[in-house]
Amino acid sequence: MTEIKKLLVTAGVAALVALPAASLADGAAIAKEKCAACHGDDGNSSDPKVPNIAGFSAVTIVDMLEEYRSGDRKGDKYKPKNGDETDMNAVAKDLNEADSEAVAAYYAGKAFKKAPNKFDAKLAKKGAKIHDKRCEKCHSEGGSLADDDAAILAGQWKEYLQHQFAKLSADERPMPKKMKKKFKKLNDDQKAALIEFYASGGGK
Ligand code: HEC
Numbered sequence: 073m074t075e076i077k078k079l080l081v082t083a084g085v086a087a088l089v090a091l092p093a094a095s096l097a098d099g100a101a102i103a104k105e106k107c108a109a110c111h112g113d114d115g116n117s118s119d120p121k122v123p124n125i126a127g128f129s130a131v132t133i134v135d136m137l138e139e140y141r142s143g144d145r146k147g148d149k150y151k152p153k154n155g156d157e158t159d160m161n162a163v164a165k166d167l168n169e170a171d172s173e174a175v176a177a178y179y180a181g182k183a184f185k186k187a188p189n190k191f192d193a194k195l196a197k198k199g200a201k202i203h204d205k206r207c208e209k210c211h212s213e214g215g216s217l218a219d220d221d222a223a224i225l226a227g228q229w230k231e232y233l234q235h236q237f238a239k240l241s242a243d244e245r246p247m248p249k250k251m252k253k254k255f256k257k258l259n260d261d262q263k264a265a266l267i268e269f270y271a272s273g274g275g276k
């Protein structure tokens with residue numbers, strides 16, 4: 073290898089290593105200051121009303137923050153035990169683009185922990201079949217694959233899921249057109265079964 077090539081290779085590696093490290097450092101500080109009281113230090117919340125966001129893809133988190141910032145998605149007011157009441161719309165408005173990307177990268181790098189939900193195993197089995205037919209295309213591996221950029225459903229807090237299913241059903245939260253087509257065809261029993269399936273951990 074020529075000297076100049078060696079130099080380029082070394083510089084390239086250094087740049088690759090340095091970039092995410094810099095955003096991770098910022099992201100951790102932002103998370104601690106602005107998110108952790110509700111979502112937990114590692115993005116796994118201890119309150120069933122607050123979703124786990126650890127391990128979501130960074131793209132998903134950035135997109136979701138944008139939906140809150142624009143007001144397309146309305147967040148509920150929430151008061152953590154050790155903090156002030158606010159909602160995700162106000163939280164997102166307080167972040168610029170670089171902050172959003174840094175904090176998203178931080179939580180994307182944490183491991184999603186399945187919530188300790190109670191569930192009905194029989195209904196969950198029924199839900200698995202409905203999921204495979206209608207939802208697996210975008211929420212693959214039973215709703216557990218972050219790379220789909222469609223959140224993680226498998227092992228999410230059940231109470232949060234129930235609330236979001238209700239909001240999606242009442243058109244109080246936007247969703248992708250192709251998801252809407254499938255979601256609108258579900259009846260209440262099918263939705264209940266799907267929630268049990270995701271609450272069970274997704275089965276995969
Ligand atoms: C005061 C509590 C609170 C704080 C602080 C907070 N969140 Fe949230 N977050 C929530 C609640 C509650 C929801 C549930 C959904 C809703 O109301 O739309 C949520 C939802 C989300 C979602 C959507 C998750 C999903 O599965 O759809 C993302 C992403 C998110 N928060 C990221 C963040 C980030 C990043 C921060 C810090 C910059 C933050 N939140 C700060 C309470 C909070």
Ligand code: HEC
Pocket residue numbers: 123135136139206207208209210211221222223224225233236237246247248250251254255258266
């Ligand atoms: C065309 C792809 C697609 C299909 C099909 C689809 N989804 Fe989704 N789903 C998404 C995307 C993308 C998101 C993230 C949306 C956002 O940013 O809020 C999402 C979000 C969700 C959420 C909210 C998760 C959270 O963390 O708040 C639920 C619940 C959900 N989908 C359930 C379903 C169910 C049930 C089906 C099958 C009936 C389904 N989806 C089919 C793409 C899809």
